Amino acid sequence: MLTRRQTLGAAALVAVPFVRHARAADVPRFALGVASGAPRPDGMVLWTRLTAPPGQDDLPEVVPVRWELARDEAFGQVVASGVEAAERTWAHSVHAEPAGLEPGRWYWYRFRALGQVSAIGRTRTAPAPDAPATLDFAIASCQRYEVNHYAAWRHLATDGLDLVLFLGDYLYEYGAQPTNVRQVGLGRIRTLDDYRARYALYRSDPALQAAHAACPWILVWDDHEVDNDYAGLQGQDLDPAFPARRADAYQAYWEHQPFPKAARPSREGMRIFDRYRWGRLATIHALDDRQYRDPQACPRPGRGGSNTLPRRDCPGMLDPARSLLGAAQEAWLAQGWDLERPWNLLAQQTLMSPLSWRDPAGPDGPMVWTDGWDGYPAARQRLLDTVRERRVPGVVVLGGDVHAHYVADVHANPDDPRSPVLASEFCGTSISSHGWPQTRLDGIRGFHPHLKFARSDRRGAVRFRLDDRRLQADLLAVDDPARPDSAVGPLRRFVVEADRPGPQPA
Template identity: 50%
Template structure:
């Protein structure tokens, strides 16, 4: 689809309609089309995006459908405060992104959809406090990396009990692989390459009841990583694994459209890139959200605008471990992970930041993680270690803007890492400028705890690491402190897996130092 046409359609369908019943598009449904559930996201102090997508067996729904929605103060929908209609168009996979404004700040709402005679499950969402409000508590979970064939999404069943205000999802919502021989459960279909392929893979993941329930419980704030397109892709550069695709930008565009179709995002993310940018058509998912005066979120995108990996082994696409001494390109000051426009935006956002908690939500591990080799400095070139000059620019921005209470949250590495962000990582006594909590995966496998003690010894800015357990993190913010609990399930291969707290930490406001709770 023409990019401008896609943007026009998305903007039109996000707008509330008031059509007479005779003008509604009303296909006849032989089964409930709301099998993917409901979701909400992109919350502000007075608005939220309500999401669903109509799906019928065999993909038989080919025409537009009018979807009605209601927002109420109560679960019984006796006190309805907003209602409207949206068009679910085949060009956008019959997805619905109702951008509901005019809501009261800092309160919970219930919502539901109707299509024909069918009704969706009820969802629960909330608005954030007004920007100048003195909010006293924010409780959220951060999660990433949910590979279907590696296990069950049992973690979300336990997350439901955490009494959260929001979920931060930090990338790898789906995986593009055809499956694995040692799969816990099979993945239907082969490699994910086309728009229809991506749609079917999202349908698979969203069929998990525990994930649907968590989406319906509170608003989500989302970003992506590589597997929403292809493993280790970089900007418009192809990643690794899978069959050759002659037109990778077209594949990426299809993947980005599918991401939009399945996430509670505003239509404004489907923007046109600034003229002259090499990236072409842009899907802008980076941005800023405020939770009163207590916290600000800076949601980053480290995939769409990055430079190609440096010194990948044998010149192949994708990532690899790299010996820093034999790769001078790593130190090139021009190399970027976020792209110059996003870096400039982030620096300006830091400049206007308040005195509350400043939560930087991004995809991966930020602080250096050098492999435990005695005579070489080996790093992985897909994360921030592959772009050290870009990392230092972000650190310098934190210092220049004197950003208080900076917290970096990440995922991607399938392991829990907890540590400090230093002004100069090469100097052990360098001051801390931020704290970091990089989370494990929902299911995706990792290498385990092999040599973990040696890895921590080689990277003393980290205070804790675990490479075995899977789950999510829970952060609670108050004006005085931040507390974090690493919540892990007993076995992702078991549907009835239990949950426990692996470790807990506290950070006092104004003091970028992590203490074990």
């Protein structure tokens, strides 16, 4: 028997010689799937975007899209529904926001427009703020489409997760290379339409669609959603047109992710940093380390962006006025630590623990990469000082960006491995983007006693189970990232006890 999609595909082939509007009804309108995000105790955001044939936008200016949310997968008990206007100005995206839902339960949702119905997505509300809760979640990042397949997403889509925390590099702006695993014609992204087309390409992947349809996501961006190594309004090549390009990238980001309507960007920016409660269990602080940061210290001559250099050759790096989060977000975080719940999960972009390319205790001191927290040591120390002074419980730093699994003790003074362990860090490897050869990390492990695990040669994600007593972390690894059907399995397990900062092997 033909599935609906196969039927549509056959019809589209036959319809080629016919007039445009006769064919329009056969074009898949929900080809990018569905998604949900920003779960709250009484609601969440439901997302989709209507699609047109490639290079031929035949959609009306405004399309009414009906959404339904039910307590059951068969939609026997629809508890909320509505109509949203999908507008060309916003790439015919839909951001529906059901409200008044029950806390801590699962729901199913779907969309209808132009005589078609979308795939069904599964989503949930957060538990009530005073309710006991557990949380099964994963962190994921860095999913460069053309260099590998998404076996990690295929695995996570059926792994019983309540929530995905996506920590940046949802897409990459680069053009295609002849060696790519997925042969797709990609130019370097320049325009709003380029960003939109790139999201559409990524969202065409069935494994990524399945992961979005399986549970709500909370997302933050890193640099590649706009351009490598950008900082605030400065691009790495110091192009004066960069602010306009950033605005286009932020617009496309909102159009393609399940953020609420209130987050819709202006040309000046888009607020993505936010705080989410998960019952009595945890507060998730989702940070933005790109939009408000000071430029990287000591770039190469005539350029912006990152550099790797001895810290002693770059005194400006230590300037306490420099910030990775910006003053307003730093204050928001400092004032918003949760002193009631056992866990504070910091959903942010990159490795917080120090990483030096030579022995930091040697006569010449550390050699660091200026784009990460190592390039903003005073800002890192301010954050950690607040955690120490306010005795913030259960701080777990979650990150991505560096395409390697790192598990680390976060010390009160990151430069002093004898200082107390204040927090725990899990930096997850990339879903698909290439990592360094393992030999590079093996060569520096000896002078990084705070790193409990460091593995750059595997792709994957980290799968967590959290209750009020402990966090269990399974570092996942894809056997063969070039295969969409590759096996995915646990590489190593660590636990963190609620009253004892620092990951322990399990």
